[in-house]
Amino acid sequence: MGGPNTHGHGHDEHESHGSLKSYVIGFVLSIVLTILPLVVVLNDMMDRTPTLIFIMIMAILQFLVQLFFFMHLREEKKPRFNVMALIFGVVILITIIAGSIWIMTYNSVG
Amino acid sequence: MLKEFWDFLMNDFFITGDPLILGAQVSIGLSMVAIVIALSYFKKWRWLWTEWLTTVDHKKIGIMYVIAALLMLFRGGVDALLIRTQLAMPQLEFLHAGHYNAIFTTHGVIMILFMAMPLMFGLFNIVVPLQIGARDVAFPYLNSLSFWLFFFGAMLFNVSFVIGGSPDAGWLAYPPLSELSGSPGLGQDFYIWGIQISGIGSLASGINFVVTILKMRAPGMKLMQMPMFTWSVLSSSITIMFAFPILTVTLFLLFIDRYLGAHFFTLDGGGNPMMYINLIWMWGHPEVYIVILPAFGVFSDVVSAFSKKKLFGYKSMVFALMSISFFSFFTWLHHFFTMGSGADVNAFFAVTTMLIAIPTGVKVFNWLFTMFRGRITFSQPMLWTIAFIPCFVVGGMTGVMLSVAPADFQFHNSYFLIAHFHQVLIGGVVFGYFAGLYYWWPKMFGFKLHDGLGKWAFWLWNIGFYVCFMPQYALGLMGMTRRFNEYNFDLGWQPLNIVSTVGAFIMGLAFIFQVWQIAHSIKFLKKEKSGDAWGDGRTLEWSIPSPAPMYNFARLPEVSSSDEWWEEKQRRANGIKPKPLAPLEPIHMPKNSGIPFIMSVFFFIAGFGFVWHWTWMLVPGLIGVAVCMFARSFDYDTDYYIPVDEIERTEAALKGGH
Numbered sequence: 103m104g105g106p107n108t109h110g111h112g113h114d115e116h117e118s119h120g121s122l123k124s125y126v127i128g129f130v131l132s133i134v135l136t137i138l139p140l141v142v143v144l145n146d147m148m149d150r151t152p153t154l155i156f157i158m159i160m161a162i163l164q165f166l167v168q169l170f171f172f173m174h175l176r177e178e179k180k181p182r183f184n185v186m187a188l189i190f191g192v193v194i195l196i197t198i199i200a201g202s203i204w205i206m207t208y209n210s211v212g
Numbered sequence: 213m214l215k216e217f218w219d220f221l222m223n224d225f226f227i228t229g230d231p232l233i234l235g236a237q238v239s240i241g242l243s244m245v246a247i248v249i250a251l252s253y254f255k256k257w258r259w260l261w262t263e264w265l266t267t268v269d270h271k272k273i274g275i276m277y278v279i280a281a282l283l284m285l286f287r288g289g290v291d292a293l294l295i296r297t298q299l300a301m302p303q304l305e306f307l308h309a310g311h312y313n314a315i316f317t318t319h320g321v322i323m324i325l326f327m328a329m330p331l332m333f334g335l336f337n338i339v340v341p342l343q344i345g346a347r348d349v350a351f352p353y354l355n356s357l358s359f360w361l362f363f364f365g366a367m368l369f370n371v372s373f374v375i376g377g378s379p380d381a382g383w384l385a386y387p388p389l390s391e392l393s394g395s396p397g398l399g400q401d402f403y404i405w406g407i408q409i410s411g412i413g414s415l416a417s418g419i420n421f422v423v424t425i426l427k428m429r430a431p432g433m434k435l436m437q438m439p440m441f442t443w444s445v446l447s448s449s450i451t452i453m454f455a456f457p458i459l460t461v462t463l464f465l466l467f468i469d470r471y472l473g474a475h476f477f478t479l480d481g482g483g484n485p486m487m488y489i490n491l492i493w494m495w496g497h498p499e500v501y502i503v504i505l506p507a508f509g510v511f512s513d514v515v516s517a518f519s520k521k522k523l524f525g526y527k528s529m530v531f532a533l534m535s536i537s538f539f540s541f542f543t544w545l546h547h548f549f550t551m552g553s554g555a556d557v558n559a560f561f562a563v564t565t566m567l568i569a570i571p572t573g574v575k576v577f578n579w580l581f582t583m584f585r586g587r588i589t590f591s592q593p594m595l596w597t598i599a600f601i602p603c604f605v606v607g608g609m610t611g612v613m614l615s616v617a618p619a620d621f622q623f624h625n626s627y628f629l630i631a632h633f634h635q636v637l638i639g640g641v642v643f644g645y646f647a648g649l650y651y652w653w654p655k656m657f658g659f660k661l662h663d664g665l666g667k668w669a670f671w672l673w674n675i676g677f678y679v680c681f682m683p684q685y686a687l688g689l690m691g692m693t694r695r696f697n698e699y700n701f702d703l704g705w706q707p708l709n710i711v712s713t714v715g716a717f718i719m720g721l722a723f724i725f726q727v728w729q730i731a732h733s734i735k736f737l738k739k740e741k742s743g744d745a746w747g748d749g750r751t752l753e754w755s756i757p758s759p760a761p762m763y764n765f766a767r768l769p770e771v772s773s774s775d776e777w778w779e780e781k782q783r784r785a786n787g788i789k790p791k792p793l794a795p796l797e798p799i800h801m802p803k804n805s806g807i808p809f810i811m812s813v814f815f816f817i818a819g820f821g822f823v824w825h826w827t828w829m830l831v832p833g834l835i836g837v838a839v840c841m842f843a844r845s846f847d848y849d850t851d852y853y854i855p856v857d858e859i860e861r862t863e864a865a866l867k868g869g870h
Binding site: 190 | 553
């Protein structure tokens with residue numbers, strides 16, 4: 103890529119940062135996604151395994167809401183550094199979780 | 213009432229009853245008084261505030277990082293000498309066991325987190341914007357905040373030495389020892405908060421430099437035309453971005469255990485201390501690559517400048533740097549092969565550890581081939597580079613020995629391991645940052661450091677290093693384990709331990725030579741006027757005056773190749789006229805701000821309150837932090853333009869000095 107030439111503090115080259123509407127939708131969605139698992143857990147509405155799965159799903163949805171409504175992942179211009187960073191981050195995240203499970207399982211067996 | 217307060221001060225607040233610590237308290241008190249008197253006498257308070265404490269200039273922030281790092285090197289070095297003195301003879305009663313534990317703990321934490329990291333960030337700050345032809349980093353305000361968070365985090369950690377008690381559970385604070393049950397004192401809380409506060413700063417710096425390098429390069433500079441140091445900063449910063457959050461979360465869980473009585477890492481209540489070891493090394497292993505990668509970058513730039521050759525294997529070097537920062541996340545278990553995760557887990561991490569040695573090997577060959585048939589100048593930075601290569605190769609080889617999981621059961625936590633990681637950290641990181649400091653010193657301050665004294669320091673460091681650490685490999689194989697404060701006569705470890713201690717003091721002497729070298733060079737100041745101090749500069753930082761003006765580049769350079777400044781000098785030598793200069797334009801710059809400093813003070817207050825469980829202190833601290841954030845959010849007066857006539861005057865003054 104050709105290096106962007108202007109000094110990064112300029113006011114004129116800021117990328118779009120979303121509208122009030124998108125922020126409100128994102129905010130409401132993330133609150134709902136936080137309250138739902140809390141309600142389920144506090145009222146003992148499901149068994150253990152379904153509860154865990156439910157919390158996981160809510161967490162992943164929460165993650166996506168953050169990315170699209172607050173991190174503006176869709177609106178990025180090329181080269182898409184944010185997407186690259188995200189993919190690398192997900193790889194590291196999977197490594198941390200899967201690696202820990204693998205290591206700690208054998209620990210408790212052995 | 214007054215008596216109770218006095219009793220609290222003398223029994224709980226200050227550490228009393230140890231002559232060494234009393235000496236430190238007195239000298240800290242005296243030097244603080246001396247600083248205040250000196251600043252008042254020379255009427256420098258305003259100067260300190262406007263020129264340094266509130267600055268957002270990357271060059272000044274870099275210099276402050278370097279000064280703080282050298283002070284921390286002194287403290288960590290004194291710790292090391294105390295350790296070596298205690299171990300010089302069997303059953304010496306120089307330090308009692310508790311004090312010894314505190315000293316090896318602070319030695320480790322300070323050397324890695326408060327010496328290597330700030331020295332590294334200092335070089336990032338001083339060099340990267342100049343190398344890529346930028347006028348500052350992407351987020352200058354955040355940069356200032358990073359520095360002050362690091363500084364006050366480091367102070368919070370260091371103050372535990374005289375107030376409240378030092379941490380003494382090892383540099384990574386393994387539970388259950390670091391839990392309340394094992395360490396009921398305040399030391400671990402100082403550890404947690406000191407590292408947490410400075411950790412925020414490190415994370416922010418990592419993000420800052422990734423954005424700076426990706427977004428603010430001079431017009432025309434492609435990624436594959438960046439100087440190798442800038443590449444190494446990019447790879448190191450990416451690693452910081454993904455590794456430091458792991459540290460923050462891990463220490464936060466430990467904090468919840470200690471502060472709120474949770475059971476993440478306790479032995480009872482469903483906790484598992486092994487999980488902490490697993491988590492902390494997910495940060496800890498990338499961390500060692502974070503500090504070594506920029507050193508590789510320094511060596512690459514230095515070796516090509518002083519061999520008067522293009523760097524051999526530029527693309528393979530980039531590939532090696534980036535692949536190391538990726539693979540560094542997949543080797544963490546090799547720090548605890550002996551924990552008992554089973555043969556296949558150990559085998560997997562043994563193989564990944566051996567794999568990561570390959571790109572490092574590639575780099576060694578690249579440096580050697582760059583020197584091959586080059587016209588080598590043995591300047592000070594080049595000396596450190598040449599000394600680094602054999603030292604790091606041996607350190608790397610012993611690392612590969614350690615990576616063999618079955619053999620590691622013999623080496624684990626022995627002095628063999630101690631010798632290994634000191635060899636890669638001193639031979640790699642310290643030598644690398646010294647090379648960088650000597651290389652860019654004229655760019656920072658406008659004068660070179662004295663050559664003769666530098667050579668004395670260089671040889672003393674090298675001789676001292678081998679005398680100190682080679683015996684430790686043997687001691688490790690003889691069965692000496694780390695963290696013992698004494699050993700018996702009949703073990704046969706005495707002769708080698710004395711040799712090792714002598715080596716440590718030779719390195720201490722070398723450090724004194726460096727202080728002398730700096731003082732001498734300032735006293736007999738020989739101003740360096742050309743800007744291209746070594747005459748062999750290849751990259752953009754050497755194309756501007758030393759020290760660089762506030763805005764770095766009066767006109768942003770046009771880049772068409774890697775080693776742009778070298779190519780430009782060749783063009784001029786061949787009689788190709790440089791392009792006519794474009795007219796000057798007003799330069800857009802960030803304004804200084806006192807908020808980062810004030811906010812970090814509030815962080816310090818909050819941290820101190822958390823350590824002592826003083827709600828009356830931590831709540832105002834946290835409120836202060838929030839108010840600072842709020843104030844900044846509504847501050848729209850954050851930038852200004854330097855008018856053209858002021859740039860002209862500055863440039864004329866710099867030219868007049870030629």
